Amino acid sequence: MLEIKNLHANVDGNEILRGINLTIKPGEVHAIMGPNGSGKSTLSYVLAGKDDYEITEGEILFKGENLLEMSPDERAAAGVFLAFQYPIEIPGVATMTFLRTAMNAQRKARGEAELNTPDFMKIVKQKASELKVSPEMLKRPLNVGFSGGEKKRNEIMQMALLEPSLCVLDETDSGLDIDALRVVSDGVNALRSPERSMLVITHYQRLLDHIIPDVVHVMSAGKIVKSGGKELALELEENGYADYVNAA
Amino acid sequence: MPAVQETIEQVKEIDVDKYKYGFVTDIEMELAPKGLSEDIVRFISAKKEEPEWMLEWRLDAYRRWRTMEEPTWARVDYPKIDFEDLYYYAAPKSSPGPKSLDEVDPELLETYKKLGIPLNEQAVLAGVEGARVAVDAVFDSVSVVTTFKDELAKSGVIFCSISEAVREHPELVKKYLGSVVPSTDNFYATLNAAVFSDGSFVYIPKGVRCPMELSTYFRINEEKTGQFERTLIIAEEGSYVSYLEGCTAPMRDENQLHAAVVELVTLDDAEIKYSTVQNWYPGDAEGKGGIYNFVTKRGDCRGKNSKISWTQVETGSAITWKYPSCILRGENSRGEFYSIAISNGKQQVDSGTKMIHLGKNSSSRIISKGISAGRSQNTYRGLVSAHRKAAGARNFTQCDSLLIGDQCGAHTVPYIESKNSTAVFEHEATTSKISDDQMFYCQQRGMSDEEAIALIVNGFVRDVIQQLPMEFMAETQKLIGISLEGSVG
């Protein structure tokens, strides 16, 4: 599904990613943990194609294709979804309008017919209720005035609607209380399937109690310094990142 | 709202003797004949023993000035100035030029002592352990003394009067004088170029962080005398200087004219922090007397990553017409303007800044706090512009006005001009009064009205006070109190 080879990336001349190697097979859920500033969020933005990042070395293959040559919207249409750590507020754009535009744009890019209004409404209502997103929220401008929990539920609802093949979750647990964390995790788990891979980026182990990963990676100073099974997350929770920071 | 009512009444009662710098120094002066002519320009230049090129520069400006008209766009109202009824040169007979400290007329030393200006190099500012400040003291048209010159020279810093710089460092003066504020810039700047009398010159060499605060203290003493000082500060690559300017004048019934020019130049990675505490005599409660302060201050961030920061506390003058500006020419250069302008009595303030973005990724920040009391008019006038090539320019402006009493006015006139789509400008302005709720809360905690207003006003201007050099913060807070005398205890 995803193959990252020796990826180096700069922001404003500072090297943030210093040789990432990562392979995710279809159906796998990988977690990346690491201290603040280790480059976790940068990796998620690079995957989604934000243009503040300069790729100096390495490559990313997504379903065998060169991801780095694609624009952000092409990547989305190809099946890459980023759940933002800080979802962007866009005043004046109704959430519903946004969802419809995004879904139809992706369908069009893939050569599929656009959804008609009743079908669209039906599918949105269903996914919204699963993620406890109220109809009133859908009418409001995108993310404007949403609480932290509402924003994150909105992200996962979008993920459910857009049905990507690679889900990148950037600190999806940040700012969530226990109940919201459960709703969001259930939403994510419902999307697990043999065809869909996930990359879960988090600082804390608690999210991984709910979304059980197949592989856990530790990232420090722009590199993956250790990989292991889900028990690695518990070990980190116990001992902190100090050993890895020093090692890097 | 009893508190506010009382304030209004107290402001009405404001008396001239609240201005504590209003005394006159009795000292024998040498004056040029009244009025302005080529001869007067020659007289001033000769008095300063200037080279020919300097005289020519002055004469060019003088001739041009004769063709110019006084600007009328500012929101200030005053009777027409008779430029022929002024003295353009006045110097204490005993001190026609700067001397060493021992040679300075004791009467002058006494004057500065009364003003609280430490001219004695051993003296330290009250309450601040070990803080040393080098001072250039300008009395009417001449610099009477510059302290710590030798010590500064050890780090290569030149700090002297501009007259001395014209004689001793002509290559620097020739290169930079008029390069930021051309002699043709505006009516008052052109007048200044023709007749400027004294002021300070600062040169910070490459890579030097100036070892102490530099300061110029301006005093207008003589009657019917215009003060036209000129200051030039050059910060070479990678250097830094913090400079403070203070001004006072005696209480006189006539208006006195002050038309200064300040030019700042920063080269690559250099920084100048320029602070002003302007406390010219504001006139009495009826608007009689006071200084007309028509000043052109401009900094040129010529080098990349260079920075100029203006901080001003404006409490004095009958009329203030002043827009310290930054030309942000260098890539990544930065301009800042922090201002407190307090007007009381019948004072008129029209002040603000210009941030002219020419360089890529240049940024600027404007924080302006205007406080109007009495029957004063207080206007913020500012320009923020991004030129075609100023990609990535950023500006944030916050202009807040506070009104005390309903006889005064607070006005905001920003010009925001963007010619580059990647420039991002944000501007916010608010006008309000001290809320009754805030007053009540303070009173309930046992404060008098005046204490409460002082507290709230000091809170209102806090963002700007914090930008002042530490040595002057406390002094400024006190000054704000005095300026709002009648409103604040």
Next chain:
Amino acid sequence: MTAQPQKIQTQGETALLQQLAVLDLDPTRQAAADRLKLNGLPHRRVEEWKYTDLRALLKDVPQLSKAKRTAASSVAKPLIPADFVLTVVDGIPQEISAAGTTASAEAKKAVSIEIGLGDASGFHEKANTNVDLNMALASSGFIVRFSKSATPPVVFIDHIVSDADAVTAACRHSVVVEKGAQAVLVERFSGPDDTAYVASAGLSVIVEDGAKLTHARVVTEGIQSSHLGTIGARIGSEAVYEPFVMTLGSHLVRTDVQITFDGERSHLGIRGATLVKGKDHTDMTLEVDHASPNCTSIEQFKSVIADEAKAVFQGKIMVKQIAQKTDAKMMSQGLLLSENGEFLNKPELEIFADDVICGHGATCGDIDEDMLFYLLSRGIPRPIAETMMVQAFVAEAIEDTEQPAIIEALEAILADWLAKR
């Protein structure tokens, strides 16, 4: 600052003064003409015209149209469903035809419409060149009075320039919303792209005590035209005035809006959107005079600038000493879509009363990169995403309009402009 008499007349000035000289003017028009003669057209050194140099921009003032008043032959589709559709051709108001009236009996009772030159009492007393131009040039217009009715009647005035030669089309309407009455007024201005005609559009509005007027002015003139618009409104006590000015750029559009609060506890909500492209030059100059206590006002303007176009916003909120408890908030925002556009913004506060809450905000910049990336990351292609962003930017001003039909009409104009860009 007063303009000095100009020694050298521009072609525009000459054409203007020659025309005025041969007209038989009543004293009011003559007074305006005299002021124009004395001052000439304003240039950039006149503060109010700093960004719009009329001497340079108004190259010619063609002959006033000689069109006759006729019964409106065809009625264009009104912008919103209206009880009365009025037509002005080349500045001449057309007879009110039956075809243009679909009004209910109730609406007919509540609205009186006459053709003529009503008074201009809605404007400020201070002389203003744009107002003077209209005062001197306009010889007629509609005089509309609204009296109390259960539902607000809707009047639509369509201004068309039809002449094949460049003309000057000038008219001034006078609208009074009587005590306790409510009304909706929509004006539209349009004309051909192939002539450099001049439109001078005046409107004097009186909103009496307890009355409410919702008003939209849509300026969609031909690309070579110069549109000089004025709106002068006075608001009584406990009254509400809600205007929206939508401006699509042309060679020159300058709109002067002057609003005065004459009574207490009233509200003004004025909003606007300006869309410019090519080499358009538009200027919205607004002066709100809080001359009475306890009034509130909201001023919200959006400018979208493409290509090499220039948009100017000058907004002044004046709070008189008597106008205690004023609450006024102004916001002017510019969105620059191209490297060579210009946004010139001057929001002003002039405050003489202390117990007030006044503020203004101003922003400008291009489309927010983070927002755009969010849309792209959801698979929305860049052109669509940019269009969404522009729509969202303008929608903030449009969506607060109370009449859904007006919102719909304005959104359609915006979508059309974006599609053609």
